[in-house]
Amino acid sequence: MTLAARHSFIELSARERARAILDAGTFRELLGPFERLKSPWLGLQGVVAQSDDGVVIARGRIAGGSAVVAAIEGAYQGGSVGEVSGAKIAGALELALRDCQSGRTVRPVLLLETGGVRLQEANLGLAAIAEVHAAIVALRRHVPVVGVVAGLVGCFGGMSLAAALCSHLIVTRQARLGMNGPEVIEQEAGVGELDASDRGLVWSLLGGAQRYATGLADTLLEDDAEAIAAEVRRAFGSTAPPPRSEQAQCFLERLAAIDPAQPPEPQALRALWGRAEAR
Amino acid sequence: MNAPQDDVQPGLRWLEALTASAGLRESGPGTVRLADALLGGEAARFIAVVPDAANRFPRARHGEVGLEEGWTLALLVRATVAADRGQRPRPIVAIVDVSSQAYGRCEELLGIHLACAAAVDAYASARLAGHPIVALLVGKAMSGAFLAHGYQANRILALDAPQVLVHAMSKAAAARVTRRPVAELEELGARIPPLAYDIASFARLGLLHRLISGVSAAAPSPEDIERVRGELAAAIRDARGGGRDLAPRLTSAAARATRAASIAVRQRLAEQWDAP
Numbered sequence: 001m002t003l004a005a006r007h008s009f010i011e012l013s014a015r016e017r018a019r020a021i022l023d024a025g026t027f028r029e030l031l032g033p034f035e036r037l038k039s040p041w042l043g044l045q046g047v048v049a050q051s052d053d054g055v056v057i058a059r060g061r062i063a064g065g066s067a068v069v070a071a072i073e074g075a076y077q078g079g080s081v082g083e084v085s086g087a088k089i090a091g092a093l094e095l096a097l098r099d100c101q102s103g104r105t106v107r108p109v110l111l112l113e114t115g116g117v118r119l120q121e122a123n124l125g126l127a128a129i130a131e132v133h134a135a136i137v138a139l140r141r142h143v144p145v146v147g148v149v150a151g152l153v154g155c156f157g158g159m160s161l162a163a164a165l166c167s168h169l170i171v172t173r174q175a176r177l178g179m180n181g182p183e184v185i186e187q188e189a190g191v192g193e194l195d196a197s198d199r200g201l202v203w204s205l206l207g208g209a210q211r212y213a214t215g216l217a218d219t220l221l222e223d224d225a226e227a228i229a230a231e232v233r234r235a236f237g238s239t240a241p242p243p244r245s246e247q248a249q250c251f252l253e254r255l256a257a258i259d260p261a262q263p264p265e266p267q268a269l270r271a272l273w274g275r276a277e278a279r
Numbered sequence: 280m281n282a283p284q285d286d287v288q289p290g291l292r293w294l295e296a297l298t299a300s301a302g303l304r305e306s307g308p309g310t311v312r313l314a315d316a317l318l319g320g321e322a323a324r325f326i327a328v329v330p331d332a333a334n335r336f337p338r339a340r341h342g343e344v345g346l347e348e349g350w351t352l353a354l355l356v357r358a359t360v361a362a363d364r365g366q367r368p369r370p371i372v373a374i375v376d377v378s379s380q381a382y383g384r385c386e387e388l389l390g391i392h393l394a395c396a397a398a399v400d401a402y403a404s405a406r407l408a409g410h411p412i413v414a415l416l417v418g419k420a421m422s423g424a425f426l427a428h429g430y431q432a433n434r435i436l437a438l439d440a441p442q443v444l445v446h447a448m449s450k451a452a453a454a455r456v457t458r459r460p461v462a463e464l465e466e467l468g469a470r471i472p473p474l475a476y477d478i479a480s481f482a483r484l485g486l487l488h489r490l491i492s493g494v495s496a497a498a499p500s501p502e503d504i505e506r507v508r509g510e511l512a513a514a515i516r517d518a519r520g521g522g523r524d525l526a527p528r529l530t531s532a533a534a535r536a537t538r539a540a541s542i543a544v545r546q547r548l549a550e551q552w553d554a555p
Binding site for chain 2: 028030031035037039040041044045057059083084086087088091092094095116117119120121122123124125126127128129130131133134137138141157158160161162163164165177178179180183184185187188189193194205206214216243244245246247248249251252255258260263264266269
């Protein structure tokens with residue numbers, strides 16, 4: 001160990017995370033809390049609405065290049081995506097796309113800490129997530145879209161699809177990435193399918209280390225703000241491999257080799273799908 | 280006897296009605312059906328996800344989008360784009376009756392989030408390549424399954440029928456997760472449109488291109504089928520005349536009222552985008 005202390009990224013708020021990713025002194029927040037753009041739907045249900053709706057949009061620079069960071073605050077409503085928070089993410093990506101189309105590259109980063117759709121806004125959250133997806137797919141042709149799932153909320157629901165659409169996905173060991181949260185699976189399919197209280201099991205299935213070892217994430221890092229920021233910078237300086245989400249033939253062949261009655265153990269899947277260096 | 284809507288499969292019924300084919304393919308899961316038929320004088324491709332009690336993945340036997348469904352949708356849509364390269368991109372009609380994504384341990388382990396993302400990617404890429412993508416909601420359009428199959432369309436059409444439902448989570452699960460009784464969720468849905476499940480409430484959000492009334496979803500007559508074919512052809516023409524993005528979902532009259540916050544956020548982001 002050196003004396004240089006590691007600075008936790010996970011312990012940072014969304015605003016501090018965005019600041020940590022951007023080059024020092026370049027952070028400029030858009031639609032900050034004083035703009036009071038709140039959810040129009042939560043108050044109708046007796047829920048106190050936060051004045052930034054739990055998403056921070058920040059412009060600035062990454063390795064000197066123009067950038068935008070969308071950071072979800074996991075501490076507010078479980079990082080859930082409502083109409084306003086979803087529109088902030090989609091709108092920021094759409095503006096980055098507009099600039100990229102006119103030859104001004106903007107480097108987009110998504111800091112994903114979310115349970116998915118905010119059920120108190122249901123269909124408008126789902127609609128916003130579809131717009132986030134559309135923007136990532138369009139933007140990815142111009143510039144890498146970098147996603148970070150650091151923890152502790154993880155990334156679930158429709159936003160797990162957004163993570164999967166990113167050109168480069170960074171995870172930590174504290175991250176979880178899955179479509180259905182363990183509690184939802186237990187409710188929908190029974191405790192025999194998945195015991196959501198078995199943390200070891202949940203992490204073995206959805207944890208960042210497992211996602212990296214099976215090739216479903218690109219980089220596994222320790223919880224270190226500077227290391228994560230450095231990896232984001234590196235991702236914009238290198239050519240992203242062909243997106244996983246375009247590899248339909250490859251993944252269908254992999255699935256065909258699996259017997260659903262006897263699926264592989266998480267450790268065995270690393271050998272089947274993983275990178276050589278991560279096995 | 281069951282009421283007719285209890286035992287029909289609206290997705291398969293409408294695929295057969297619109298294409299005179301069950302769309303079964305020689306390989307791949309029996310749950311993803313593809314058929315070609317003329318629509319408005321041109322060849323169109325129709326894709327549906329349907330139940331299959333013999334599906335080898337047990338969690339995807341009732342119309343869910345599971346691992347093989349997501350990746351197969353991606354494969355079929357990508358193959359359509361590849362086949363049309365250098366020609367006029369043909370329309371793709373997604374017939375939507377999907378009960379949910381597949382909930383299971385094996386599904387999570389094997390990356391169902393990526394399988395569904397692959398379908399999203401394929402539909403969005405086809406739209407960006409100029410294929411008019413039209414989603415026709417004939418049954419359930421739920422949650423991640425709708426994201427994977429239908430929500431990337433240029434135009435979304437729906438039958439105005441009781442079995443056509445859109446939501447982020449099934450009513451029972453939403454009640455458990457939000458710790459609200461089902462009756463309270465229904466009361467809230469009647470008051471707050473984005474929380475409702477019925478298609479008339481969904482239409483108020485401004486996301487639909489057309490709500491087609493007076494058509495039987497469960498037992499369509501030949502006239503019903505011709506009307507829906509006409510609506511699909513008109514939506515395809517409209518999509519070809521418009522942009523390749525999802526902008527109409529923010530510019531419709533209903534969106535200007537109900538999605539006012541979505542519009543305001545974008546306007547103010549644009550104002551603040553470049554440093555003063």
